[in-house]
Amino acid sequence: MTVTNSEGERPTGRGPRLVYLLNVAQRRVQAAIQGEGEGTTAARAGLLMAVGERGAAMAQLGPMLDLGAPALSGLIDRCMKAGLVERRPDPGDGRAWFVVLTEAGRKARVQAIEGARALNARLIEGFTDNEVEAVARWLEAVRDRFPREKDR
Amino acid sequence: MTVTNSEGERPTGRGPRLVYLLNVAQRRVQAAIQGEGEGTTAARAGLLMAVGERGAAMAQLGPMLDLGAPALSGLIDRCMKAGLVERRPDPGDGRAWFVVLTEAGRKARVQAIEGARALNARLIEGFTDNEVEAVARWLEAVRDRFPREKDR
DNA sequence: AATAGATAGTTCGTATGCGAAGTAAAGGGG
DNA sequence: CCCCTTTACTTCGCATACGAACTATCTATT
Structure with missing residues (x-):
């Protein structure tokens, strides 16, 4: 049975507890994605899909995934360590980087x-x-x- | 303007992108709670409300907040460090603990x-x-x- | 009573994301 | 051409949460 906290001590105190439900639903979906493939996680799947076959500039990926620069940087680090993507310098801008899929990344993207x-x-x-x-x-x-x- | 990824490289590939939106919405709400009070965070506010004036057993709090034991343990640690709650041994069960609010915790709970x-x-x-x-x-x-x- | 099994918490390593601060390159006056 | 600001990333510390593994206690079974 679902936990209903019938004694009036619910997380929000009353009502549909949208904040609580939003949090729980998000974590459950995240966990469900984890459970699917092996090394797959929600964040990595999102990155792979956003990067796309042709690759993408980091500056584009942040807004696409709604991630700040530090989160994106770390996510790319982990995906690099997992052999899914590579960083390529932008020949036209010394600050900017492209992200491209590796062969494994392409396969993982299809699965994602x-x-x-x-x-x-x-x-x-x-x-x-x-x-x-x-x-x-x-x-x-x-x-x-x-x-x-x-x-x- | 909203990021629409018009080139067909959206996180989910098509559709309402529910997974993506769920993730974003949850993070935004979480951040909004952070921004409210000073030391307040969504997780801590949830704990304070779930604990309630009379305190609660840890074993109850997990299901209430939909948290696993490790997450709850760490959350309580941080709330203790912040002076919001205290752990009390369960006189009837050497394994179990109660969580009770401190004076600061009571005030923070009202605000939460x-x-x-x-x-x-x-x-x-x-x-x-x-x-x-x-x-x-x-x-x-x-x-x-x-x-x-x-x-x- | 002795032991096997279940239950309550903790600890550890990892993933994710944030804000603050730092680094390096690009751009815009003067 | 030099300096100041902006932009693109990175690094760091912190919070949150998960699963695996561990400890301690309680329960049931024999």
Whole structure:
């Protein structure tokens, strides 16, 4: 049975506990992605998909994945260590770097896309298009109502 | 303008990108809570609220907050270091511990509840009850469709 | 009572992400 | 051409959470 905290000591005190549910749902999805492939993680899958077959500039990847520079830098480090991507200097800008997939990264990317498709299907199962649309709209509203410091 | 990745290299490849949005929204809310009070963080506020005025057993807190034992242990450590809570041995069970609020913890809890109320209001603003209900139902479905390993 | 098994927490290593601060290259006056 | 600001990343310390493995205690079974 689900934990309902019937004694009135719920995390938020009342209501649908959206903050709590949002947190839990996100962690469960993250864990589900981990469980899929071997070395796959949600963050790495996202990077692989964002990088794409043709590679991408780091400066582009941050906004794409909604990651700050330090998080992106570390993620790329770990993906490099895992042999999924490589850094290439930007010949036109000494500060900038491209990220390109390795052969293993290309294979992992295909799997990641496949996994994302399956996961998405499982996430919308049992909900009407209207409901899914409302959920997506709500998530986007949350994102837009709480912008990152830098973007504000 | 929002990043739309118009070249077809979106994180999920197509669709509403629910996984991505869920992740972003959760991080934004978390950051928003951080920004509220001084030492406040989402996890700590959750703990303070779950512990409650009368304190709670660690074994209860895990399910309440949907945290595993290691995460809860560390969270309590940090909250102890911050002077918000204390551990008390369970007289009836040498393995078990109670967590109780300190005076500072009680004050922080009141603020946390206040912040949670305000945050919740901001989260549902502009959405109908039906939409909010659909969102909550979806988040719960996600949670229930991807149970923790242990609970499965 | 002795022992096997379950339960409650802790510790450790890893992944993820953030903000603050540092480094290096690019750009824009003067 | 030099200096100052901006931009692109990196590094560092911290918070959060997970799984694996460990310790200590309790429970049930024999």
